[in-house]
Every structure is written in structure tokens, then in C-alpha cells.
Amino acid sequence: MVLQLAGPVTLLKSGISFPRGLSQHVWEKIGMQLHEASNSSAWWLADWLIFGETAFSGRYREAISRTGLDYQTLRNYAWIARKFPHERRVESLSIAHHAEVAGLAGPEQDYWLRKAAEEHWSRNRLRREVRASLAEREAAEGGTQEPSAGSEQAAAIHVELAPEQFDSCVRIADSYGLSVNEWVAHVLRSATHDFAPDLRVVAQ
Known part of the structure; x- marks a missing residue:
């Protein structure tokens, strides 16, 4: 796949060459296209791996090694992609945004992603908002519910x-x-x- 950028620029693996006289409008448009491609690339790799796991079971890991891609990174992307089918992915947000809410229930995922898109939140801002909400919920539940006799209040997992x-x-x-x-x-x-x-x- 060749990335088609606005304007007469030369796109190489090692960088982009810009001609003299390039207008600011075109330059800005190129920046937006690069941003979109950067956000999309992780989703592309995730879907690529998921397809390979299904279509070429037993052979896809060897193929991945020949591409030079990091298998664990791809697995991370694929884990998030499986949580969000295409129709539930928010195009204006990065895969990192989706990762922040991947552990929540579906309706909560949709709520926070919609909120992040509407408010133009960064990934870090979304993380802070979600954590604050979960902390408030924990505090409210802890303050309104009395523990039953013999119930466990906390548990530690040792691995x-x-x-x-x-x-x-x-x-x-x-x-x-x-x-x-x-x-x-x-x-x-x-x-x-x-x-x-x-x-x-x-x-x-």
C-alpha cells in the first residue's frame, strides 16, 4: 500500500522531501494525513495478525519473523482489536485510547470513547478521567455497602x-x-x- 500525500512531496522509508514553494495549506494537509496514518497503522497491523492467526494457523508466526515485526507488540494490538470490532472503533481516536477502556464493559467503553472524541482528549486525559470515575465508584460502593459476616474484603494474587x-x-x-x-x-x-x-x- 502506498500512502498518497497531498502535494508534490517525495515519500521515502527514511523521510519526506519537501519542495520549495510548498504552500502552508498543503503542508498542513500533509501533517493531518500523516497523523491519520500513524493512528491507523496499529489497527492495520492488529487486523493483519488476526487474519493470519485464523487463515494460516501454525504458519503465521514464522511469517511474522520474516517481516521483522515484533510479535509481542502485534499481540498487544490484536488483543485490543478483538475488543473493538470495526464498527465500534472511533476513527478520530488512536488505538491507545481504546486500550485505556478495553477492560470496561461494552457500554462504558462506548461512553468514554465518545466522550474522548467529543472533548478531543489525549490518551493521558482519557486515562485520568476513567481512573477518577472508577475511584469514585469504588469509594461510593465502599461507603454504602456494609460487608457481610465472613466476607473477604481484599485478596492478593501472587504470581x-x-x-x-x-x-x-x-x-x-x-x-x-x-x-x-x-x-x-x-x-x-x-x-x-x-x-x-x-x-x-x-x-x-
Whole structure:
């Protein structure tokens, strides 16, 4: 696929060459096109991997190694893409925006993405708003509900990982802009929503 940019520019793998006399209007339009392509590329890679996993099971990982793409990064993208079918993706928002709400229930995902698009929030702003909302909800539920006798108030999960596995978790969490604890809670929250919707997971 060749990216068609406005104006007489030369697009190379190593950069873009701009001719003298290029108007500001065209220059701005090129910037918007590059921004859109940057936001879309992660979705393209995610859908590419999902198709390969289905169509070429058992062979796609070898093919990925020949492309030079990072498999774990692609897996991260694919995880988000599976949470958001094409018709639920908000084109004006990046895949990183969608990652911030991927662990929520569907209606909540749609609400926050719509809000972020309408207010032109950055990924970090969306993260802050979602976390503040969840914190308020936790506080409200904690203040209005009395624990039943013998009920457990908190639970800790201890997971033993080999050093290389832990390093992999750190890299994945960092790719989302999260701490390891936050990322683990994010993954568990998503899993518990699928299999046990009433279970709440909070990063410690």
C-alpha cells in the first residue's frame, strides 16, 4: 500500500522531501494525513495478525519473523482489536485510547470513547478521567455497602515468573504507559468481565 500525500512531496522509508514553494495549506494537509496514518497503522497491523492467526494457523508466526515485526507488540494490538470490532472503533481516536477502556464493559467503553472524541482528549486525559470515575465508584460502593459476616474484603494474587517473563511483562505494560501492577489489573479486569462480571479487580 502506498500512502498518497497531498502535494508534490517525495515519500521515502527514511523521510519526506519537501519542495520549495510548498504552500502552508498543503503542508498542513500533509501533517493531518500523516497523523491519520500513524493512528491507523496499529489497527492495520492488529487486523493483519488476526487474519493470519485464523487463515494460516501454525504458519503465521514464522511469517511474522520474516517481516521483522515484533510479535509481542502485534499481540498487544490484536488483543485490543478483538475488543473493538470495526464498527465500534472511533476513527478520530488512536488505538491507545481504546486500550485505556478495553477492560470496561461494552457500554462504558462506548461512553468514554465518545466522550474522548467529543472533548478531543489525549490518551493521558482519557486515562485520568476513567481512573477518577472508577475511584469514585469504588469509594461510593465502599461507603454504602456494609460487608457481610465472613466476607473477604481484599485478596492478593501472587504470581511467580521467570526473570525473562517478568521483563516481558514490564515491556508490555510500558507499551501501554502503565505500571506492571496497573497492566496486570487491566488484564484481569478484562478477563473477569468475560467470565465473572461481578468480580472487581483493583491495582494495588
